[in-house]
Amino acid sequence: MDSKNFYITTTLPYVNAVPHIGFALEIVQADAIARSQRKRRKEVFFNTGTDEHGLKIYQKALDDKKDPQAYCDEYAAKFSLLKEKLDLSYNNFIRTTDPHHIKAAQEFWKKCEANGDIYKTSYKAKYCVGCELEKTDSELIDGRCPIHPNKDLETIEEENYFFRFSKYQKPLLDLYDANPEFVIPATRQKEIYSFVKGGLQDFSISRLKNKMPWGVPVPGDDDHVMYVWFDALVNYVSCLGWPQDEEKFINFWGTKENKNAIQVAGKDNLRQQTAMWQAMLMSAGLPNSKQVFIHGYITSNGQKMSKSLGNVVDPIFLADKYGTDAVRYYLLREIPGWDDGDFSQEKFEQRYNGDLAGGLGNLLARTLAMANKLNAEEGNSDDGLKTAIIKAEARSSEEISLYKFNEALIAIWDLIAYCNKIVEKEKPWEQGSQELIDKNRKVVGSLLFALKKIGEIIEPFLPGTSLAIADQLESKKSSPLFPRISNG
DSSP states (O other), rough: OOOOOEEEEEEOOOOOOOOOHHHHHHHHHHHHHHHHHHHOOOOEEEEEEOOOSSSSHHHHHHHTOOHHHHHHHHHHHHHTTTHHHHHHOOOEEEEEEEEHHHHHHHHHHHHHHHHOOEEEEEEEEEEEEETEEEGHHHHHHHBBBBBSSSSEEEEEEEEEEEEEEGGGGHHHHHHHHHHHSSSEHHHHHHHHHHHTOOOEEEEEEEETTOOOOOOEETTTTEEEEEEEEHHHHHHHHHHHHHHHHHHHHHHBBOOOOSSSSSEEEEEEGIIIIIIIIIHHHHHHOOOOOOEEEEEEEEETTTOOOTTTTTTTOOOOHHHHHHHHHHHHHHHHSSSTTTOOOEEEEEEEEHHHIIIIIIIIIIHHHHHHHHHHHTOOOOOOHHHHHHHHHHHHHHHHHHHHHHOOHHHHHHHHHHHHHHHHHHHHHHTTTTTHHHHHHHHHHHHHHHEEEEEEHHHHTTTOOHHHHHHHHHHHHOOOHHHHHHOOOOOO
């Protein structure tokens, strides 16, 4: 049964740095999905927020000579700013320092503990502060984390609480077998299946408070705080008011029979979202997620982004310079939905001038100019244009449901190109007999109708542009949607 409710969440970025374009990609993708579901008359719960506990945040606050909470408040505000800059439609912004979340994380711990899945033991492990994860020797390259090769690994040797991850090998494999599209794309499902099939090791879920005090207190043990991943993952249910608001939780997260929850995450989060978190849900007796979409990385001019290389891309700077929808368009059109992509200033400006200014913007401007000259009104399209509109709408809807955002936009821009070809072929600006004027008026009327439909179809991707098209069609007053970028 298709639920009238829809739940979607991003991961929560750490507040140890300003927002970067990789997270902008994730949250814009999630926003496009949320908006497309609202177009289908779904009631959408769209969650994002900030992850504010853990060693690297604690160390960064100390380095900046700030109280950890004050440091988190400052950086959470920077992430909150993305809502305005990227025109995001999320309706919940959770912080893992929120009092309700802390209580929910403690209740989640108690449920896992009651199920026999939490125990205390001494251990020694190599730990990457950048990943906030323990690392086995097989995961290291030349003794370093491949994701954070510039960070020294720390050796942890202490008494911690552990989660019985090993207990959930078969339940997880059963989950993947029963749901072949649990992880999208299929390559990521195969990857996590292989990881789980290879055997699972119990993982540490606490830290000694006297060494790392910045975390959620462990219930019943004042000497320990929760390991950041255990605490942070619980946000996906605490954001719904769990465990107190059972009705809201069931309505949006769903039940074991009817799941609603869609998660969006980067490929560096594959293990945490599709195995660790799912095992934790099983332990706590809660329904698993419905599906997890895993997106790729963004490189900068073909290189991995890093502060040392000076090639980190600031999405807020881009939005201020080029406009919100220009940034949204590039992220959704240029970056493959299922794979890695690249950012470069040159490619950004090519997309802007070619697709936005020269394609959509030019079509709207000259159609309105001709409409005003001919006193044309929106009218019925010919069969060819009607078919093209129906095809674009159906294909766009299908592709976004598969998280192929670039393919969805290609479908819309194929329709825009079709309309521009009609203009070139019919030349409705030509003067002549009354019969020719009537014919031209009909052509322009059909183009006005097509632009109205384009504005509607484009809304999940470029919401501001959608509104601007509707306003200009109603007022018949043209204003550049995307002023061309000069190369001078």
